[in-house]
Amino acid sequence: MSLSRFIWVMTALWMSAPAGMGAELPPSVPVFVKRYCIECHDADSEKGDRNFKPFLSNPGKATHNEILKEMLDQLNLGEMPPRKKNIARPPDGERRQMVADLGRYLSAVESDKAPSTSVMRRLTRHEYNYTMRDLLGVDTMAADATRLFPEDSRSHGFPNYGPAQALSGHQLQLYMQAARTYLDRALVFGQERPEEQQWTFKPQDLIHTKKNVGTVRYRVISSDGKHLDIGHGQPVDSGPTYPKTFAIRGVPKDGRYRIRVKATAVGRKHPYAAELFRADLSHSLQLGLWHVPGIAFLKKRTSEGRVFVRAFDLADNNPKTYEATVWMPAGSIPFIHWINGIGSTKRPLRTIVERYHPEARRKSQTAVDKLKEAGLPVPKDALVQKVWISDLYKGPRVRVFEMALEGPLHEQWPPRGHQNIAGRETDAAKLNIEKTLVAFAAKAFRRPVKKEEIAHHIRFVQDRVDSGTPSAEALKQGLTAILSSPRFLFIEEGDARRGVRLDDFQLATRLSYALWCSTPDERLLRLAAEGRLLHGPTLRAETERLLKDPRAEAFVHHFTDAWLRLDKIGSMPPGNKQFPAYYRNRLESAMKTETHLFVAHALRLNRPIPEFLNARHSFLNGALARHYGVPDVVGEDFRLVNLPNSARRGGLPGHASILTATANGVETSPVTRGVWVLESLLGTPPSPPPPDVPPIEPDTRGAVTIREQLAKHRHVTACADCHAKIDPWGFALEYFDPIGGLRTHYPGANGRGKGRLIDASSQLPSGEHIRNEADLRRLLATRKAQLTRNLTLKLLLHATGRVPTLRDHEAVNRITKQSLNGNNGFRNLLHAVIASELFKRR
Amino acid sequence: MMTDKLNRRAFLRGAGGALVALPHLNLMAEAPKAAPVPMRMVCVGTNFGFVPKLFFPEETGPNFKAPELIQQLVQHRKSFTIFSGLDHGAEGVGGHGGVHAFLSGILSKNSRGFREKNITIDQKAATHVGAATRYSSMQMTTGSQGGSILSWNAAGVAIPPIRDLRLLFAMLFEATGPRQLSMLKRAHRQQMSILDLVQTDAKLLEKKVGVEDREKLDQYFTSIRSLEKRLTQSTAWLDRPKPKVSYELPSEADEMDFVDRVPLYYNLAALALQTDSTRVITLEFSDLGPNSGGFPVTRGYHQLTHHGKVASYIKELSIIERFHSKQFGLFLDQLAAVREPNGKTLLDNTMSLLGSGMGNASSHSNKNLPLLLAGGGFRHGQHLRHESGKVPAANLFVSMLQRFGMDTDSFNRSTGTLNGLEVA
DSSP: OOHHHHHHHHHHHHHHOOTTOOOOOOTHHHHHHHHHTTTTSSTTTOGGGOOOHHHHHSTTOGGGHHHHHHHHHHHHHTOSSOSOTTOOOOOHHHHHHHHHHHHHHHHHHHHHHSOSSOOOEEOOHHHHHHHHHHHHOOOTTTTOTTTTSOOOOOBTTBTTOGGGOOOOHHHHHHHHHHHHHHHHHHOOTTOOOOOOEEEEEOGGGGOSOOOOOSOOSSEEEOTTSSOEEEOOBOSSSSOOBOOTTGGGTOOSSSEEEEEEEEEEEEOSSOSSOGGGSSSOTTSOOEEEEEEESSGGGGSTTOOTTOEEEEEEEOOBTOOEEEEEEEEEOTTOEEEEEETTOOBOOHHHHHHHHHHTOGGGOOOOHHHHHHHHHTTOOOOTTTTOOOSOGGGTOOSOEEEEEEEEEEEEEOSSSSOHHHHHHHTTOOOGGGSOHHHHHHHHHHHHHTSOOOTTTTHHHHHHHHHHHHTTOOHHHHHHHHHHHHTTSHHHHEEOOOOGGGOSBOOHHHHHHHHHHHHTSSOOOHHHHHHHHTTOTTSHHHHHHHHHHHHHSGGGHHHHHHHHHHHTTGGGTTTSOOOTTTOHHHHHTTHHHHHHHHHHHHHHHHHHTTOBTTHHHHOSEEEEOHHHHHHHTOTTOOSSSOEEEEOOGGGOOOSGGGOHHHHHHTBOSSSBOHHHHHHHIIIIIISOOOOOOOTTOOOOOOOTTSSSOHHHHHHHHHHSHHHHHHHHHHHHHHHTTTTBOTTSOBOSEEEOGGGOSEEEEOOOOEEOTTSOEEOSHHHHHHHHHHOHHHHHHHHHHHHHHHHHSSOOOGGGHHHHHHHHHHHHHTTOBHHHHHHHHHHSHHHHBO | OHHHHHHHHHHHHHHHHHHHHSOOBOOGGGSOOSSOOOOEEEEEEESSOOOHHHHSOSSOBTTOOOOHHHHTTGGGGGGEEEEESOBOGGGGOSGGGGGGGTTTSSOGGGGGGSTTTTOOHHHHHHHHHGGGSSOSOEEEESOSSSOOOOOBOTTSOBOOOBOOHHHHHHHHHSOOOHHHHHHHHHHHHHHHHHHHHHHHHHHHHHHHSOGGGHHHHHHHHHHHHHHHHHHHHHHHHHHSOOOOBOOOOOTTGGGSOHHHHHHHHHHHHHHHHHTTSOSEEEEEEOOOOSGGGGOSOSSOHHHHHSOTTOHHHHHHHHHHHHHHHHHHHHHHHHHHTOBOTTSSBTTTTEEEEEEOSOSBGGGTBOSSOOEEEEOTTBOOSEEEEOOTTTSBTHHHHHHHHHHTTOOOSOOTTOOSSOTTOOBO
């Protein structure tokens, strides 16, 4: 059984099986087999090499489960018994009952086999980075040493499920290398506090050519050299503007740097026809700021490895200084760009020259050669450039006057990470090796460490020093080993045979990884050492403390992404041609931010769980508001917005992030969206399709609507039962296109113009009719108990790294009931999960 | 005509380099014994592709009439297949910005959602080689700037190719300096001792955890062992002397014109394969460098590719493009001259791919990519046409990876292996 199928089984069972049920074969199964199957599948005929006699002689035996799975698939597919003369076929009702019985039984079998306790799990990639940030004080965003790590495998969205995690020799080596990289960055043995420096870059420093005439296509400098115009804008791929000479070496040291750019927008109001530019110029022009770890990353199409800092809304015709402070590793180069620019200027410029500035016209060499070859006359000065378009151009541009850089700025010396390991000592030779290693190991292993436990590490470093390796180097090697140890890389929760309760340190670790995705801080470890953490009020107070810490942002991001499957965004990117705004306005990151802020808001204010469905508010910035058709929200910053009815938003199913994650970038799929509702909101995932069913081939020409295709699907027996449960939920969201934009029609033939009118109505298996997404949200919001139970299960999976099994049924019900009897608040639910027995046991 | 005269000179120069350079090896003593002969892979990519009508034959099947570019290597027509109708679909589109998807089928900017990002076929193959050769793969380029990088790793990061011929030669055949050698060895030793330390930690942990955690710890122990093995192999490479070859690079190799340098890259590639220094090579051709690369052309390479069907442009362009296919053919000559212990030639034991992520530079089209695969033990000698837009070029890569010995049935956006390309 595949893992996803297993998790499906686990979750599906919550809704069907009573508590404490073991796997017992329903008596209906052998009866059915005797009635419809045995005639062909007996010892004599063995049709298809299947003989069910042994099964019938002892139906309860576990060894038959494989053959039962096959039966289930065949029944689902409607293939067996075959449609032949003289072969009895079960009536539909009986077949369905059989499918249900078999399914429930096989699920219970799987649940019996599931690990009843947590399985030691590895830190995920993001947990590893947050942990390094807290242990070593390094900025893991700016120069991520884990970039080569293989992606974490996820089970239904969650990357921290132990049994699914893999490890290889290659990855172990990457762990060693990443640890060493971060240690080199954190430790400053033998280094003086670096002096702060200042650099100022004038326009001529930001451009290769001294020419102040040209096409404005990329950059052009004014004739007085006082400013530089950036004339185009393509999101990140090409054309960065950066200090050219400075870029050869970049910043001299690791550290925080203040970057200032003096700039303004010009030409947002211009004399040309509006449709010439592929940008919405009703909003501010924006200056994007990035940095890269080295000059090689400034080459075309090397966007991977560039670090985006932020976008600034530029004032029109009003030079102002825009500022950001960022951590950059030595060698880094900051660069700027017109981030919401008009894309390639080639075509608009050609038209503008033709239409508005004919005096700047000039024929290309190729065009002249073509005339010559055809024997046509070539105008005498065809190749002479009389006036440059740059001198005439009045279109939109970003005008830069100056860029300045200041740093490295160190708040303390030695830096925090160094102090965590070596205190204020910067001479490694003066450190006590044993004490240093024992103290660090305790932090890294998240529990007290006796010196005997790491005697081999201590001896190793000591030996190195004795044989002449410089102390700093020897120590770094020892620390690298500690950070490559399974005691660091794995979250170990002891041995269930000796008891299922976690000890204080294990609990501290669970709590901090649940809420910070990072290592417990000093206070948590101290409380654990004092044996006070397991005490109810302390645990609650600590949960509150952790949630109020900025580090809790990690919970919001990673829990939300796993719960709502936002991790899927980006796996099927929308087409650039079909959805240019998605890239130009950086909608992908904006839509994720919306959902993160929305969930953070619910957590902060303890909002009731149904509000995830029926909220009237959300968090938008200018780009997203435009995408949603919400007026009066402009600029880069996000803010709380009350949604007008006309926007048809509110609640998670209206979030563009989710609507994008559940589409494939080209067209919508009611099936995928339906599955999302069942899985992420209701916690009743449909069973995976039986083998050998061809997927629906979406027809983008609009000749056949997705509704008609799915109707066909629902008429096939093999598909009907499940799709009747899935599709209606998805249909209700059809008013939203593949990137969550509102639409009234499908795209027409060849993706152009309007096609058929959207019809989002459907009937749920329960009989209710829904017309659209508003009905869907209203209906879902009434299913409080189901929503709450599902969220409980998801929170438990995130917090414990374990899939709750049938044995945990009652405990889960208790949490759910407690929430429903109280105010059903999200923060309270999280508290209840953490206070529960399940959180405190393996 | 003047062009023709210059043309001949350029070709003589190019060809001459290769003829002189045909390697004389004294490898006999060191030839790997008895071990099964490995499959190799060479991917050659040009930045601007080829003029389609000069590249694709009109007829399909074995009896195609070789167009101008194919004429240049027609001596091997039984040993290669020309593919048409293959490309990367919408994923490879982007004009010049789509060329870097040549060997992956995925644009760098769209790579995030993929488990191995926009990994290219050579890097996938390199993971299969591991530490079995001195270099798991090598990346070469003739140009210094503006090219389109051929090789991308599983993190979606471009692997910068090496232009410097002297450096390539030194990597392959010159002894590593004592300082660098000891530095490399020290790094390996360090990792080995760390593995010892963490193994002790793991054993300690084994006593504390439950039965359900055993599998995870076993994974960790297995990882230690496999990494130890790899480090041992890598260290062994440091101690093993590099192969001796009697081949000499001209002293001014790196300053020579494009037309004179190109044969040298091919020579080094052939030698690297023959000595089993690496089994995976990419070679990129982009800008011609100074002096029009030594070609008798009056316009820039890029400008010529935007020929707008001007006959004189196409004529000049074809001088450059003929050179590319000619040189590739001479490379195949070199491979064919080497007999390997399995009784086959190095040509048979190497999959040599010539192509580009650019389908038609004149219209900036990334459709219908020019692709020619030689050797590798496939049943060749045909022009294999697929219906345009129906079959991802990645399917060809799956077939190649399987032939390379990898147990895989997919690569990036493939939908299967390539129909019509059979193993001989």
